[in-house]
Amino acid sequence: MESFVYNANPGRVIFGHGAVAKLEEEAERLSAERVLVLSTPEQADQAEIIARHLGARLAGIYPKATMHTPTEVTVEALQIVERLRADAVVSIGGGSTTGLGKAIAFRTDLPQIVVPTTYAGSEATPILGETENGRKVTKSDPRILPEVIIYDVDLTMTLPVSLSVTSGINAIAHAVEALYSRDANPIISLVAEEGITSLARALTLIRDDAQNKNARAAALYGAWLCGVCLGSVGMALHHKLCHTLGGMFNLPHAPMHTALLPHAVAYNRDAAPEAMKRISRALGSDDAAVGLYDLASGLGASMSLQSLGMPEVGVGAAIEQAMANPYWNPRPLEKDALTGLLARAYRGERPASA
Numbered sequence: 001m002e003s004f005v006y007n008a009n010p011g012r013v014i015f016g017h018g019a020v021a022k023l024e025e026e027a028e029r030l031s032a033e034r035v036l037v038l039s040t041p042e043q044a045d046q047a048e049i050i051a052r053h054l055g056a057r058l059a060g061i062y063p064k065a066t067m068h069t070p071t072e073v074t075v076e077a078l079q080i081v082e083r084l085r086a087d088a089v090v091s092i093g094g095g096s097t098t099g100l101g102k103a104i105a106f107r108t109d110l111p112q113i114v115v116p117t118t119y120a121g122s123e124a125t126p127i128l129g130e131t132e133n134g135r136k137v138t139k140s141d142p143r144i145l146p147e148v149i150i151y152d153v154d155l156t157m158t159l160p161v162s163l164s165v166t167s168g169i170n171a172i173a174h175a176v177e178a179l180y181s182r183d184a185n186p187i188i189s190l191v192a193e194e195g196i197t198s199l200a201r202a203l204t205l206i207r208d209d210a211q212n213k214n215a216r217a218a219a220l221y222g223a224w225l226c227g228v229c230l231g232s233v234g235m236a237l238h239h240k241l242c243h244t245l246g247g248m249f250n251l252p253h254a255p256m257h258t259a260l261l262p263h264a265v266a267y268n269r270d271a272a273p274e275a276m277k278r279i280s281r282a283l284g285s286d287d288a289a290v291g292l293y294d295l296a297s298g299l300g301a302s303m304s305l306q307s308l309g310m311p312e313v314g315v316g317a318a319i320e321q322a323m324a325n326p327y328w329n330p331r332p333l334e335k336d337a338l339t340g341l342l343a344r345a346y347r348g349e350r351p352a353s354a
Helices: 019-029 041-057 071-084 095-108 161-179 186-208 213-232 237-249 253-271 273-283 288-298 314-324 335-347
Strands: 012-016 035-038 058-062 088-093 112-116 127-132 135-140 148-152
Touching (some): 019 041, 041 058, 088 095, 095 112, 161 186, 161 237, 186 288, 237 314
Parallel strands (some): 035 088
Antiparallel strands (some): 127 135
């Protein structure tokens, strides 16, 4: 066995049906008396209902979280934190709301409770991606890691199938890249394969019956495992390209990950054979990249970056930006090969098999 280093992140996870009822109890454990609840505008009504579980500890609600965590939104939210004298934040929703909670915690060190309603997985990581002036920048810091995650399966029952699919594939991307990360280790590889397996099976069942409670629980469990992967090891080419495209073109986060992932995996196929074996096994496919494409497209996801709003002329500029400050990747970054990768993802083509 090769040498490795494994760092476990601290955190408390509450998982189950009706788990959100423990929200006030968890706030009390954190000695939080004035809690600010965060959500996107679309989930403001749901946030108000969930916030009632805080009782007298609720200080207010800020329902303006935005995709890719623009810094101007964070600045406004910090003003609300100061005005309300908030001593903790509760983030309700997906990656956009979790990102805002993390941005606040990074600047204030306030404790966070996250109540996910999608399969984003970012709630299990000490990583924050923020957008300013068309560029998305990531940072990692212990202050960014939420103290508590409350996974309430019931809150995911109304997540539309289309959003379930792209959110789930987004989570799978975290586990996929963890398998060929520079920091890969045996523990995270086990977690990654289990996460991919659980989500891939669950998403197929959810497509056929969105009210399948066992499938919803399995998807949320898989998303947590994939988030643990993202929070424990570094990511590679796929995440770098997604951060670049998200910052430059404001593409929808989860659908973008879904369309790009098979092509990033195909790029790294020959450089990470053991990772490819695990991905293929988890998907029940002969080829990791093709298996990911067929899973997502078979579940109805759009596989074309063009359909998500990316301009064709942006391919070259995106490659230049991604290569200017690259993440580590098992295969060296080659401009022509990367251009071809992104062009195929732009058109939504199926990757060639090995």
